[in-house]
Amino acid sequence: MTSLDLKAPAAGEALSSPAGGPPRRRRLRIPDRLRRGGLPYLLLLPALALELLIHLVPMVVGIVMAFKELTQFYIRDWGSAPWAGFDNFRVAVDFDAPIGAELLHSFWVTCTFTVLAVGFSWLFGVTAAILMQEGFRGRGVLRAVFLTPYALPVYAAVITWAFMFQRDNGLVNSALGGDSFWLIGENSFWALTIVAVWKTWPFAFLMLMAGLQNIPRELYEAAAIDGAGIWQQIRRITLPSLAPVNQVLVLVLFLWTFNDFNTPYLLFGKGAPEAADLVSIHIYDSSFITWNFGSGSAMSALLLLFLLLVTAVYLLLTSRGRKGADA
């Protein structure tokens, strides 16, 4: 993500910068060449510096930490922590040993959770966006209501969910008339997924609603005249036209959901139930509970690699698909 953020505006700025033009009064003696090429960079400098400070430096420090034996015995002077080579990584990916096996379990839980959460968020988002495309009374109100979860502070919202999922006094059980546990045991996975979908889908809704505005109405009219039904219209016009929006949307949803820390932490605290042991919490436990920051950093670095890989493959596949479709 980071490198994309950096590059995209840089290229854009470079293109739109004033190119050439007649020589004006030269107050400052900056060569034209440098001025033309340098201005975008100058404008970008504050953003770059902050990006460096807030994103890249901690990332690099984290990766360095992954190669150190940074336990509680060294955190006071972590420059002196011995280099561990690839030991931390070896422990993390040794899936026959308990620590690796737990990480792998947590990884699969996270994958399943992400696929479900992103899938349902997208499905709800696209359904609601299509249904609300036609004007009708109360559309504005409904839109506002649908966007509420996105506007609420995460903490307040998730803590409220935690209350609703309580066994004895919770709203969920009294509505369903059951007496199951939601915050411990197997159901915790579903509690987590429900909250994640609830929290995420308004964003999908918002993005897709914006995307729908760009589809010319004539297309639908022409299709209707040709006798296409509503399903055919959705399949042949709406979804293909939304492809560029979807490409970015699904990726962003995937990254956010996969890395989500707040939702599981607020629902379960430390010591998440096994069924809902997401990798972000797992890494937190592996560094802040064991105080073995080297091992936790190694797991983070592996996660970063995985997400980069998925992102790269995804972008490659989707852009190739789109180019093919465009041609």
Added chain:
Amino acid sequence: MRHIRAAAATALVLALTATAAACGGGTATNGEGSNKSPKKLTYWASNQGPSIEADKEILTKEIAKFEKQTGIDVELEVVPWADLLNRILAATSSGQGPDVLNIGNTWSASLQATGALLPWDDKTFDRIGGRDRFTESAVAATGAEGKDPAAVPLYSLSYALYYNKKIFKDAGIEKPPATWDELVAAGKKVTKGDTYGLALEGSNLSNHIHQAFVLAKQHGADFFTADGKPDFTSDGAVAGVKQWVDFMAKDKITSKSVAEYAQNQSLSDFSKGKAAMVLWQAAASTFKSQGMDESEYGVAPVPVQSGTPGQGEQINSMVAGINVSVFKNSDNLDGAIDFVKFLTSDEEQKILNSTYGSIPPVKAAQQDAAFDKPDTSVLRDALGTSAAPLPQVPEESQFETVVGTAIKDLFADAAAGRPVTTESVKAALAKAEQQMTKS
């Protein structure tokens, strides 16, 4: 254009490495302490009272006395429990910490291992009146055995059995249970409808550890060997954990709902009369705030397997409490030690501990009439005769998390009606033991 891009890339990499190098090292943090600023101190206090604000008020009043005596300006910050350990870790790794701070006594050995805290050798102890001023059990919870303590005991607590007098009387139970068999029998007698014998916190990891530790001890087992290796699957440890979970799984004297309790709901169950018994440390102020009068409940020592509480297999509580430590790289070491001396003086010990409902670890202060109340006298006796500190090993917080989570999962099993057997307990503990990384 290409040149500029290359130059920009090089500059970026250079800046990155420079910043990384500047952040790295951390060499500034291992500077030793000094007395460079003798007129200033920072104190991080843990949250002992009903709220942060209340604590500030209580402590500011006391600290003013110290400021007047010494002319040292003390900057107080009350840190909530949820943040305290992470704040200490951050302070340790950055070197930007307070001069004096409170720590949970179970963290002593872990924090001792970081080397960030001033070791209290005999000479340093003499400056605050000597090690003998403190109870033995409290000093045992200040660091690993055989090393100079990393902290000094400040407030002590222990567990007691709180019981609802009316429920007991209605069921014809004349005296509080002294053994676990009696507790289970009493629990079964009063469990009917919405009322249960015992309330506990099934999702509170620390609480599980406190109980499992005591029960394992009573079965002759320790969770760590003498040389500090984890040993979670001994027969005694398994029996201890199983006994704790069995209150729900086999004896059925707790409500199933308690499996998800972690925010002191068990205390409100007790004060509402939904549970007849609860095992807790100094719960009087909570019950009072929930509208339960002191006369409505009784306080008794935590049961043992048989006989009477004592040492070894007869312990009935962990030594709970708060210690006070000095950061080794303080710029006012003498002032910091003087401040610890002030906090642990007989006079301040009486005032602070009676305010907070805890027991002074200072022997002379302990005998004050303020601690003769029904509940505090039980806590005091336990601390004096039948409490032992949790394992003082560097991996303590990891132990709490992995074993605590294992027990939490066992309670989830019990609540879902799945059987909890010796084998399933042993398997859960074996898995927990494997999670303990070498450090």
